[in-house]
Amino acid sequence: MVEQEKRMLVVMAHPDDETFGMAGTIARYVDEGVKVHLICTTNGDVGAAAPEMMQGYSSVAEMRLAELACAAETLGLAEVYTFGYRDSGMPGMPDNEHPDCLVAADPDVVVGKIVKVIREVHPQVVVTFDPYGGYGHPDHIATHQAAVKAFDAAANPNAYPEQIVAGLRAYRPQKLYFTTFDKTWLRFAVWLFSLMGHDPERMGRNKDINMREITGWETPIHARVKTGPYRQIVQQARECHASQLGGLSPTRLSRMLSHLFSGVQECYMRACPSVNGGGPEHDLFDGVVPGD
Numbered sequence: 001m002v003e004q005e006k007r008m009l010v011v012m013a014h015p016d017d018e019t020f021g022m023a024g025t026i027a028r029y030v031d032e033g034v035k036v037h038l039i040c041t042t043n044g045d046v047g048a049a050a051p052e053m054m055q056g057y058s059s060v061a062e063m064r065l066a067e068l069a070c071a072a073e074t075l076g077l078a079e080v081y082t083f084g085y086r087d088s089g090m091p092g093m094p095d096n097e098h099p100d101c102l103v104a105a106d107p108d109v110v111v112g113k114i115v116k117v118i119r120e121v122h123p124q125v126v127v128t129f130d131p132y133g134g135y136g137h138p139d140h141i142a143t144h145q146a147a148v149k150a151f152d153a154a155a156n157p158n159a160y161p162e163q164i165v166a167g168l169r170a171y172r173p174q175k176l177y178f179t180t181f182d183k184t185w186l187r188f189a190v191w192l193f194s195l196m197g198h199d200p201e202r203m204g205r206n207k208d209i210n211m212r213e214i215t216g217w218e219t220p221i222h223a224r225v226k227t228g229p230y231r232q233i234v235q236q237a238r239e240c241h242a243s244q245l246g247g248l249s250p251t252r253l254s255r256m257l258s259h260l261f262s263g264v265q266e267c268y269m270r271a272c273p274s275v276n277g278g279g280p281e282h283d284l285f286d287g288v289v290p291g292d
């Protein structure tokens with residue numbers, strides 16, 4: 001492990017969450033010399049894919065992992081760890097029942113996989129979804145829960161002791177953040193959609209996203225990271241995920257409005273160390289001691 005090196009681990013669920021959630025942040029830190037590693041827990045099998053997008057691929061998973069590889073190269077990720085679970089789909093979909101999907105996996109096994117990466121990479125900063133998974137996607141929620149447990153377990157030598165026996169050592173990252181967004185803009189969108197005659201409680205391709213409920217989920221913003229200079233890289237990473245560009249989740253919509261009205265920034269809730277007053281941070285590495 002290189003002393004003084006800054007390292008970040010991003011723990012997401014689908015190929016594209018890293019780009020539509022926090023591409024600007026990743027691009028900024030890579031540019032600043034931070035080694036940014038990504039865990040993607042599922043293969044995104046349930047994502048939409050137009051037939052023309054499938055040319056040359058035998059499955060949606062294969063196509064989406066190729067899109068992820070493109071985004072990883074564009075953003076300059078140091079390493080991508082794919083866990084290979086099947087996408088669980090939104091609640092109520094038959095995909096929830098598939099034995100290979102993430103929500104059917106033993107949570108302790110998923111936590112152990114993340115712990116192993118933390119003990120290998122030694123990230124000072126870990127970023128994952130908020131407790132509601134942004135808009136309630138079960139894979140986002142399962143990934144959040146596993147990442148939060150792994151953040152603590154990685155530091156405990158009695159957790160997953162077989163990894164210690166194999167030569168890894170217990171390691172405690174210094175900060176844990178959840179991706180979030182400014183709900184003011186979502187409230188504005190709910191109002192606008194209602195005005196236009198849409199039902200904000202039944203949004204999305206499958207009418208399974210309740211935007212009004214999402215505005216009630218408490219996810220305070222503790223860090224605002226300016227990402228304006230990286231707009232072009234973000235756009236290139238988005239284009240890598242061409243098969244998913246049509247979808248407009250509430251988080252994406254809210255970010256778009258936020259970028260439009262308050263400048264290009266990405267927002268985070270800080271889970272560790274706990275927040276005790278003070279203004280928002282502008283750098284996820286504030287107060288971090290680099291090195292091992």
Ligand SMILES: [Zn+2]
Binds near residue numbers: 013014140
């Ligand atoms: Zn996702």
